[in-house]
Amino acid sequence: MTVVKAVTCPVCGCLCDDIELTVRNGRIIKVKNGCAMCEAKFLSHASDHRPTKSMIRREGKLVEVSLEEAVRKAAEILVDASYPVLYGWSSTSCEATKVGIELCEEIGGVIDNTAVVCHGPSILAVQQVGIPSCTLGQVRHRADLIIYWGCDPWSAHPRHIERYTAFSEGRFEKSAWRTYINKVKALVGSKKIESAIRRLAIKSWEPAVARVEKSPSQYLSREGRKLIVVDVRRTKTAEMADYFIQVEPGKDYELFKAMRALIRDQEIEVDRVAGVPVEYLEDVVDVMVSCDFGAIFFGLGLTMGSAKLKNIEEAIRLTRDLNMRTKFIIMPMRGHFNVAGANIVSTWETGYPFAVDFSLGYPRYNPGETSVVDILLRKESDAALVIASDPVSNFPHKASEHLVQKPLIVIDAHMNVTASMADVFIPAAMVGIEAEGTAYRMDHVPIPLKKVVDPPEGVFSDEEILRLILSEVRKIKKERMEAG
């Protein structure tokens, strides 16, 4: 039995790298320090349902074949296609993405990553107005005001609050839970302190839970770190906040505009904005202006509504305005563990973060035209390779329809929904568990992914599989050229 320390968790954009794993006989049997999603992922490598054989669809059914045959078939599909789409990338390593870009350039296709349906609008907004941001440690050390807007870290990024924001311990700002932690430590003394705190915390903090019908002044006047949540629903994160602003669905834009007006001391001539009384909003803005270091974290609540990038642009402008008065940063809560890395690698090799089209021999970028959902809706692609992603679970039905109708290659560690519709399926090692690599945290800090256990016999990493396909593609092209 061995214990492996400082393992990076390959689940969400937090990339917690303090996970401790206990390994016995090549299986992970215990996960320490991780959240529920982390634990489930590390334990799933030994799942009985793991596919270990490559498959090809014959007469409507997926049948097992050798890896060589699957690679050959995949390469043929890609060479024969005139406008193939290579999609996924957010849950694999940067090293694999680099091979993917080379492959895409070789076949003149489009490479797009899952950011396009998550924080794609955030990137488009940044390209319009920029973004004042920082690494997460900066928030931990300095922020005395934390705002989660349209995101629910409790559910989607479970350790974000304790590692980086309100409950973390910094040089200049102490954890909002310090006294509480000490008390619990004395009581519990167990290894599971952190999760115990999280469970207990909610209940005992209940009196501070505010809704917008109550004036914020009584909740936001205390010393120390403050947490504000803005959302359409009273999420679990909202319940932990010092103050919760329930915004009407799709009205975030109005709220940002109103806040920007208030910062500039402009009058607002209505009583309520987005369902929030203006006088309460004034109090909140006062807190924002008078903090030493404020941080806004935003999620898909802003990117997926109808205003999309306009929401984000306005959020960033608000942050910029606040920098005239104090220090303020803003950061998207990136979902998949390496979606930031997929954008970053794509940018340094092609100039563009997603939706890159190589059909003219050089990188071209025009989201809305070269982005995968649009290509599928226009029924333009004639083949696809999906890696480390499950678009059929996530795309609007109309887009998935075209995806599964054309030849489809899937590389994944698990038999997911998209894989079940594939024409070629190649099982992959789990990056960060059975294969090493590099990933980028939501704040663009690169963190190494470890190989902790061996993959199942005959199963290779994404990077290795892509290299096999790339060299097969080159071989086929050469063969065909020689044949004339």
Place this chain on the structure above:
Amino acid sequence: MDKKPKLKVTLVTGRTIEQGAGKEYGKFSRKYGESVSTCYMDPEDMKKLAIRDRTNILVSTKYGSVVVKAAKSSRAPHPGIIYIPYGPWVNVLVDPETNSIGMPTLKGIPAEVEPAPDKPILSLEELLKQQFRKD
């Protein structure tokens, strides 16, 4: 007055920790299937439809309709807003239009809810078969 009650609502999609953990157990696991074929509703809205917790409902939008299970939201009150986690079921309902920026609209879609106690929730396999028919 045989007509079943219908309710106009706004559909929001998103992550839940159950869906997040469920997907790590496998997309064809029951855990995942159940977590993403659930529709969280405000109790008041459920009263208006005269349905109880765990009743099947039919959710329809301009883009499609699907049967899911209604569940009482622990995040209430949020009258007029229903919440279905990301997954193959809600994909039938969302707006594919990207308005030329690559991103479909996955939150804030006008929808209609009606009780469907007699209609079954399709399994993932059945749903895929019905939606895509890949041979």
Place this chain on the structure above:
Amino acid sequence: MELLIKNGYVFDPLNGINGEKMDIAVKSGKIVEKVSKKAKVIDASGMTVMPGGVDIHSHIAGGKVNSGRMLRPEDHFRDVEKKTAVTRSGVGYSIPSTFTTGYRYARMGWTTVMDPAMPPLEAKHTHEELSDIPIIDKASYPLLGDWWFVLEYLRDGRIEECARHVAWMLKATKGYAIKIVNPGGLEAWGFGRNVHSINDPIPNFCITPREIIRGLCKVNKLLHLPHTIHLHTNNLGMPGNYLTTLETMRCVEDMYDGGKPVMHITHCQFSAFKGEDWRTFDTGAEEIAEYMNAHSHVTLDMGQVIFTDTTTMTADGPFQYTLYTLTGNKWVNHDVETETSSGIVPFQYRPKSAVHATQWSIGLELALLIKDPWKIFLTTDHPNAGPFIGYPQVIAWLMSCKAREETLKKLHPKARKKSLLPTINREFSLYDIAVVTRAGQALALGLTFKGHLGVGADADIAIYNINPEKLDPSRDYEAVIKAFGCAAYTIKGGDIVVENGEVLKHVPGATLWVNVETCKPCEMEVDEGLKRRFREYWTVEYENYPVDEHYLAISRKINVKADV
């Protein structure tokens, strides 16, 4: 492989060779005495042969550069590189993609480039990009001037511990030199503030920029690093800052022992501003040059402005914020915990702006008024004052009064009146150019195997279509621009990688880094208390912080032995 470059006019200032017609022999990637008859021959008659270009300061890789790329799709749209049988595709202009960066430097005959600003926490990112950049050799300087460990050790007077930590950091980040940017200002920027002189106390740390500069200068000596401290001054980009620059240079005068310089002030143009405000903005080049002509403990690089649309990016967060408030352009800020900050703002230098035009003049004034070319090197602080593809243009300005006059004509009249250039008739020779674009830079960097063509040096060679006996660069500066923009041959490590401006080969380049052997191990490696402090300071684990050598496509370690 053997190579013989025959009959070229060779300019090799480090070996005192000034345009002599001679042959250069190459074997196994090195310059050798002679080669066998089997050697491939390049006929360089009528051409100029120089060592491969060396760039001491060019932002080509890492988080900040890449955020600039991501920020500006419009920068790439008009400048693309198609895939060929041997090269990868990419985009260009002010922030080229990795492959394009390597190709474009190689096409100009440059073979070694130093990226000057690596946030240690994000060092892996810098190295991933550096390894991706083909052909050229490169290195990066970790930003250490505002690192909490440095501030604390220097405040407590624990210079030896500080030195050992810097040695640890150079190893951990696979870095090459100590970079200091607006010392103290970046820590202050963590709360949205700045420092305004080298004597301002830094909030929360009871130490001044002067103490940081002097402390790290001392550390640099204790560690025997090949390069000096590499400094971006306080108050950069502010009118009147030439006084800060003079004070900064003076503050380490006593550390000079007559040997190697002790400080490099980078992109000095941005630190040579006179005037009370933007209206009274003027050149401070004369005062700086006067000081430089009287002292030998400092080297500079130009940071020459090129009139174009570019992207400014520095670790100087507060400066970039000022630039944002001045221009209203889109603005990226990225502060890095316990270490540094950074900012990005797109910027267009226009000849009809009095300030921009004066900035253009300042860069050239510095280079022309400082008499010794070994003291000031050619850079554009790529991409801050302009992209590196503008170097041929800068060479032309240095070599030709006529070229300068042509540009002066287009300037804002106020800037034209203030410019000292009409009073200067110095014109650089090809030998001077070889100094400021390769030999001097290699010497300042302590790169003994680069920047010259002596036996044993790396076979990095540039051959240009310039016949020094026929071409008068002063008159025919357009031909100079053309020749330097498109090398007849570029040879990298003995490989012919470019011919007539066309890339023949996509080969990887090496990453250079300094491995300092200290007498005692760094406290960080042995002291559990310090490891705990590590966890408090950063949000990543100690084990996951260092850059493993496998991140370097080709790792070229330079060993030095420290005094501590």
